[in-house]
Amino acid sequence: MASEDDRSRALGRPLDELHPNERIKAGSDYLRGTIAEGLADRISGSISESDNQLTKFHGIYQQDDRELRSERRRQKLEPAYQFMVRVRLPGGVCTPEQWLTLDELARTRANGSLRLTTRQTFQFHGVLKHDLKGTIRGLHEALLDTLAACGDDNRGVMCSVNPHLSSLHAAVHPLAKRVSDHLLPRTGAYHEIWLDRERAIDTREEEEPLYGRTYLPRKFKIGFALPPANDIDVYSQDLGFIGIEEHGALAGFDVCVGGGMGRTDNEPATYPRLADVIGFCRPDRVVQLAETVVTIQRDYGDRVDRKRARMKYTIDDRGLDWFRAELERRLGWSLEPARDYAFEHNGDRYGWVEGEDGRWHCTLFIENGRVRDREDCQLMTGLREIARVHEGEFRVTGNQNLIIAGVKRGQRRRIEKLMAGYGLEDPAHHSAVRRSAMACVALPTCGLAMAESERYLPDLLTRIEGIMEQAGIPEQPIVIRMTGCPNGCARPYLAEIGFSGRAPGKYNMYLGGGFHGQRLNRPYLDNVGEETILETLGPMIHRYARERREGEPFGDFVIRAGYVAEVKAGREFNDPA
Amino acid sequence: MNPTPLTDQASPLDRQQAERLSRLVEALSPGQASWVSGYLAGLAAAGQPAAPAAAGPDAGARITILYGSETGNAEAIAERARVRAVERGLQARAVDMADYKPRELRQERLVMIVTATHGEGEPPDPAEGFHEFVHGRKAPKLEGTRFAVLALGDSSYEHFCRTGREFDQRLAALGAERIHERVDCDVDFEEGAERWIERALDAFARHAEPAPSNVVAFTGSGERQGTVHDRKNPFHAEVLENLVLNGRGSDKETRHIELSLEGSGLTFEPGDVLCMVAQNRPETVAELIGTLGLSGEETVAGPRGEVTLAEALTHDYEITTLTPPFLEAWAQASGAEALQALTGEGRRREMLEFAHGRHVVDVVGQFPVTGLTAQQFVDMLRRLQPREYSIASSHNANPDEVHLTVAAVRYHSHGRDRHGVASTWLADSVSEGDTVPVYVQRNKHFRLPSDPSTPVIMIGPGTGVAPFRAFVEERECRGAGGRNWLFFGDRRFRTDFLYQTEWQRWLRDGVLDRLDVAFSRDGRDKVYVQDRMRENAAELYAWLQDGAHVYVCGDAERMAPDVHRALIEIVAGEGGLGEEQATDYVKGLQRDRRYQRDVY
Ligand code: SRM
Ligand SMILES: Cc1cc2nc3c(=O)[nH]c(=O)nc-3n(C[C@H](O)[C@H](O)[C@H](O)COP(=O)(O)OP(=O)(O)OC[C@H]3O[C@@H](n4cnc5c(N)ncnc54)[C@H](O)[C@@H]3O)c2cc1C
Ligand SMILES: Cc1cc2nc3c(=O)[nH]c(=O)nc-3n(C[C@H](O)[C@H](O)[C@H](O)COP(=O)(O)O)c2cc1C
Numbered sequence A: 001m002a003s004e005d006d007r008s009r010a011l012g013r014p015l016d017e018l019h020p021n022e023r024i025k026a027g028s029d030y031l032r033g034t035i036a037e038g039l040a041d042r043i044s045g046s047i048s049e050s051d052n053q054l055t056k057f058h059g060i061y062q063q064d065d066r067e068l069r070s071e072r073r074r075q076k077l078e079p080a081y082q083f084m085v086r087v088r089l090p091g092g093v094c095t096p097e098q099w100l101t102l103d104e105l106a107r108t109r110a111n112g113s114l115r116l117t118t119r120q121t122f123q124f125h126g127v128l129k130h131d132l133k134g135t136i137r138g139l140h141e142a143l144l145d146t147l148a149a150c151g152d153d154n155r156g157v158m159c160s161v162n163p164h165l166s167s168l169h170a171a172v173h174p175l176a177k178r179v180s181d182h183l184l185p186r187t188g189a190y191h192e193i194w195l196d197r198e199r200a201i202d203t204r205e206e207e208e209p210l211y212g213r214t215y216l217p218r219k220f221k222i223g224f225a226l227p228p229a230n231d232i233d234v235y236s237q238d239l240g241f242i243g244i245e246e247h248g249a250l251a252g253f254d255v256c257v258g259g260g261m262g263r264t265d266n267e268p269a270t271y272p273r274l275a276d277v278i279g280f281c282r283p284d285r286v287v288q289l290a291e292t293v294v295t296i297q298r299d300y301g302d303r304v305d306r307k308r309a310r311m312k313y314t315i316d317d318r319g320l321d322w323f324r325a326e327l328e329r330r331l332g333w334s335l336e337p338a339r340d341y342a343f344e345h346n347g348d349r350y351g352w353v354e355g356e357d358g359r360w361h362c363t364l365f366i367e368n369g370r371v372r373d374r375e376d377c378q379l380m381t382g383l384r385e386i387a388r389v390h391e392g393e394f395r396v397t398g399n400q401n402l403i404i405a406g407v408k409r410g411q412r413r414r415i416e417k418l419m420a421g422y423g424l425e426d427p428a429h430h431s432a433v434r435r436s437a438m439a440c441v442a443l444p445t446c447g448l449a450m451a452e453s454e455r456y457l458p459d460l461l462t463r464i465e466g467i468m469e470q471a472g473i474p475e476q477p478i479v480i481r482m483t484g485c486p487n488g489c490a491r492p493y494l495a496e497i498g499f500s501g502r503a504p505g506k507y508n509m510y511l512g513g514g515f516h517g518q519r520l521n522r523p524y525l526d527n528v529g530e531e532t533i534l535e536t537l538g539p540m541i542h543r544y545a546r547e548r549r550e551g552e553p554f555g556d557f558v559i560r561a562g563y564v565a566e567v568k569a570g571r572e573f574n575d576p577a
Numbered sequence B: 001m002n003p004t005p006l007t008d009q010a011s012p013l014d015r016q017q018a019e020r021l022s023r024l025v026e027a028l029s030p031g032q033a034s035w036v037s038g039y040l041a042g043l044a045a046a047g048q049p050a051a052p053a054a055a056g057p058d059a060g061a062r063i064t065i066l067y068g069s070e071t072g073n074a075e076a077i078a079e080r081a082r083v084r085a086v087e088r089g090l091q092a093r094a095v096d097m098a099d100y101k102p103r104e105l106r107q108e109r110l111v112m113i114v115t116a117t118h119g120e121g122e123p124p125d126p127a128e129g130f131h132e133f134v135h136g137r138k139a140p141k142l143e144g145t146r147f148a149v150l151a152l153g154d155s156s157y158e159h160f161c162r163t164g165r166e167f168d169q170r171l172a173a174l175g176a177e178r179i180h181e182r183v184d185c186d187v188d189f190e191e192g193a194e195r196w197i198e199r200a201l202d203a204f205a206r207h208a209e210p211a212p213s214n215v216v217a218f219t220g221s222g223e224r225q226g227t228v229h230d231r232k233n234p235f236h237a238e239v240l241e242n243l244v245l246n247g248r249g250s251d252k253e254t255r256h257i258e259l260s261l262e263g264s265g266l267t268f269e270p271g272d273v274l275c276m277v278a279q280n281r282p283e284t285v286a287e288l289i290g291t292l293g294l295s296g297e298e299t300v301a302g303p304r305g306e307v308t309l310a311e312a313l314t315h316d317y318e319i320t321t322l323t324p325p326f327l328e329a330w331a332q333a334s335g336a337e338a339l340q341a342l343t344g345e346g347r348r349r350e351m352l353e354f355a356h357g358r359h360v361v362d363v364v365g366q367f368p369v370t371g372l373t374a375q376q377f378v379d380m381l382r383r384l385q386p387r388e389y390s391i392a393s394s395h396n397a398n399p400d401e402v403h404l405t406v407a408a409v410r411y412h413s414h415g416r417d418r419h420g421v422a423s424t425w426l427a428d429s430v431s432e433g434d435t436v437p438v439y440v441q442r443n444k445h446f447r448l449p450s451d452p453s454t455p456v457i458m459i460g461p462g463t464g465v466a467p468f469r470a471f472v473e474e475r476e477c478r479g480a481g482g483r484n485w486l487f488f489g490d491r492r493f494r495t496d497f498l499y500q501t502e503w504q505r506w507l508r509d510g511v512l513d514r515l516d517v518a519f520s521r522d523g524r525d526k527v528y529v530q531d532r533m534r535e536n537a538a539e540l541y542a543w544l545q546d547g548a549h550v551y552v553c554g555d556a557e558r559m560a561p562d563v564h565r566a567l568i569e570i571v572a573g574e575g576g577l578g579e580e581q582a583t584d585y586v587k588g589l590q591r592d593r594r595y596q597r598d599v600y
């Protein structure tokens, strides 16, 4: 545990004492590296190792189709290199025009599908090297970019989509966008490489006033929640803002710090952690506060071990009191005492609702966020046709779903007709478990996946639905989340039942997460297959059906029933159940 | 011992040899040194050169530590083992299985393997190739090799440390001697691994010098007195590998075929051609016999004496491609006017147009002849010709193998699917383990420059790239200093970049100096090799002025003429010459054997 002024692993140490990525960043001339040269090379569909680290800051990840790896190796072909491109979309809001561009690019430059993410944005998969520039240019023309969608910087900023409270959303969403824009890297690399801009006169030192040459030790995440909905899992953010409403208006935010999901198997020093609420702050001070928190992590975060480089460890290692003190010292003012608020759920509420402004909003269930046409459902085509007539906006939710928002009363029928016409399912057709579930992308694109997730969870859910039927509680929502590895991209450690992949067909199972994202779950089964999973859940769910108390969520029940002990702090996560 | 350092000036050796020798000498104890001098003297007396196998890359005392690692643990352990070994004054190198040339394995004396297991008991991705090789048909016998295996794993998996176990058992099965017991490490492998390394190195240390008996054995391998193989007496070569080089979604089917020449005595040089004595498809034979209204049991006298008609049509005759003689004979026999109209004087063009895309069976069916005997029919046919394939491997690099790059000929014409005889026989009916009749055909007019320092420019789109794989392999194997520049082209980058990873390695290792590729179906506008040549006109001309040799292989119909034209243009443009002078310049190149083509 680092003492408060220990800087031995932090910014300012000689680069060769730090993680290799620190040298790559420092030597990259502000994220330029040799990306441009790599794009020009015709002999490989890939780019160099170190450029791979840099393109992330541009929202671009090199991947390869892992299913073709060994086949292509035998064929003496390099892996089927392709790129994932992630859009920066603060708060998940986009216009119908932008939707049409995204749809077009997905079909002409990517693998024909769009992926809604757990942080409310879009991803393209399967973009080939020679299509990258065209993709970024296309987005640029639609006033979209991918800057800092990945990388050691402030990632896409989340914001509750809660459609009922239109006025609050209207107050908070612009803030989310301002924070995102304010914390963007300032380097000209993005425009030079992807949009063929000339390099502006050399102003190296000023190029990154906030981040500096080595940017952050690791990714950094910010989210704005609007109670009663915790649809962005505010406690999983490095920095969370919880909107406080007073007399129908936005009074300000309770601020929480130090959340994060990522962990590594067999490394107890890594664990998921929930953010702690440290006080209240007024709306006009949000941007300053966000920047200041970022600078603390920039200066104190661990730059030696990337597995412990997130702010949650900085805080645990030095203590929350140290953090608050350092924050208030840098701010020059103190946070007010936290106000009261109450969350009720972290899932989405589906179907049509009327906002206070008289506009209508329809939340669609998009299984695991994958937008593509299937025989039974022309999802991609349908949404394209809707975008052609829709006059409001689209909102991507933190649960990989989509809201057709701001529909005038007169327009609703027309959109309903289109939805019916293209077989866009009425969410009610899906069970409550399915509607509350999330799975990360995993195979075949994710380079870190150890097991299936997006392509497998739907089947597993079908079997669990069977159990729920037998137990006589088919409509009971239970939050189930799966990821293909321990990194936690679908925030599985907050689920009532969580799964993380260990190897093909093998998962860890976690139990006891809080129904509105207020409590971590705990490891229950290690490295098991479907059979064991169902044999274990069967009796548990039946017993839950019999013994649950009025309104008691499954996550609370498994703790009361003694299956697992409650996790009170991330540090305890790896302790024996 | 510490001799005056060897340099190439101070000795008749070239730099590389000098380095190798002094490296070896440094590592010798006085005892070893005197033994070696005796050994070499002995060789000289016996007038025998030490066979390459012995002198091969640092054979002898060195420990080779091969690691299979995905997330870095095994790699770290392997590196630690190397350091420990060096601290003990042993020669050791740690090599990622992904970068290891399997060919070297048979020469290793001391092998330490450190490997993880991934997937569900599968080898780590980077180790897959080596794992497959060691467990495959081409794995060498390993008598004289000593080894020990350290396995990393996670006991919570069903197949704990399976990959380590597999290597352990397989190496023993190949005749290698296990000199230290395998240990299977769980996720907390640190101490266990540390302890194992020390014990294992104790064992290795005991063997860390080549036993004399061992070395003497090397000198055994002399020249093979192979029998001659030719069309009449082809060698039946076992198929070691037969795979499609084009990735999924490609509309091409280009095969990489590896044949074993073990025991054949066959030798060849880069540029030579392998002839394949193919056979016709059973379905084609049956259809033809049926159309003729014969049974196939009839005996006919053919080139191989008396055999059944079916037999003869399968092995001895060309029964697809229509030849003018056949058409004439058939016109006569059938008396069909339509055919006779084609056979008259000066009607050749019409005849060939008619023949194009038509096969014997079409004519036999369309113009039936009654009462024709089997013998009469086969007498109209042409002998089945062997098919030639540019050899795609270097004899020096793979003494016991020959590699081919074969495009399957399939097309549809006049309402029928057609299959090229040899190429689709290889593609559809020949699998690993089968044998195919082959012999070597010299190709004197397609030869690497005798001076290894001469630069070469190779232009080989599609299967035309085959001989250049042999060229580059050969230049690498011989350590030839000359620069190498390859132009390759095909349809699509993602699926049709034949031997992509091999070219990439040769580029990395500096064996290949330049590689320019043209893929015709990727972008809006079609790009071909000749376009890439033009883009690089200045440099290409400079290479020519430096005495570079130019080689063209592949399609004779369109590619070769286009490339030829491009070459003349480049010379004219860069050399400031007129059309004619440029043409002469290129003719000159051809005369001097500096511009050689092998097109088909
Ligand atoms: C698309 C998405 C999952 C999804 O199904 O929606 C995703 C996908 C990936 N994540 Fe994630 N993460 C996604 C949300 C998350 C979240 C959830 C969140 O932020 O609310 C987390 C947990 C929260 C956190 O950060 O702690 C998350 C924690 C990670 C980690 C672990 C970070 C750590 O601190 O340990 C990695 C691995 C890494 O960074 O080294 C990772 C890495 C990745 C990569 C880029 C794999 C890689 O590094 O090569 C995945 C790309 C897969 C693919 O083929 O698309 N992703 N990732 C989400 C995109 C969000 C976005 O729009 O920005
Ligand atoms: C020196 C030399 C080197 C060679 N090297 C290689 C090599 O490395 N790799 C390789 O794949 N080949 C190579 N070839 C070509 C090879 O020898 C064979 O010609 C080729 O494989 C076709 O033989 P086949 O028996 O499969 O087809 P065949 O049964 O001989 O049929 C081929 C014939 O079918 C006809 N035909 C083909 N396509 C069509 C079409 N679309 N429409 C109408 N008619 C058509 C043409 O008349 C063609 O001649 C080389 C040839 C030579 C002379
Ligand atoms: C996806 C995955 C699958 C694994 N499967 C197995 C297995 O089947 N059997 C086993 O013994 N170990 C298995 N392991 C554990 C690894 O072998 C172990 O972590 C080892 O230390 C990794 O070594 P490396 O870092 O050199 O790759 C697996 C690990 C991963 C990440």
Ligand code: SF4
Pocket (backbone or CB within 6 Å): A440, A441, A442, A443, A446, A447, A448, A449, A450, A453, A483, A484, A485, A486, A487, A488, A489, A490
């Ligand atoms: S959780 Fe793991 S497998 Fe799933 S997307 Fe994230 S990194 Fe990939």
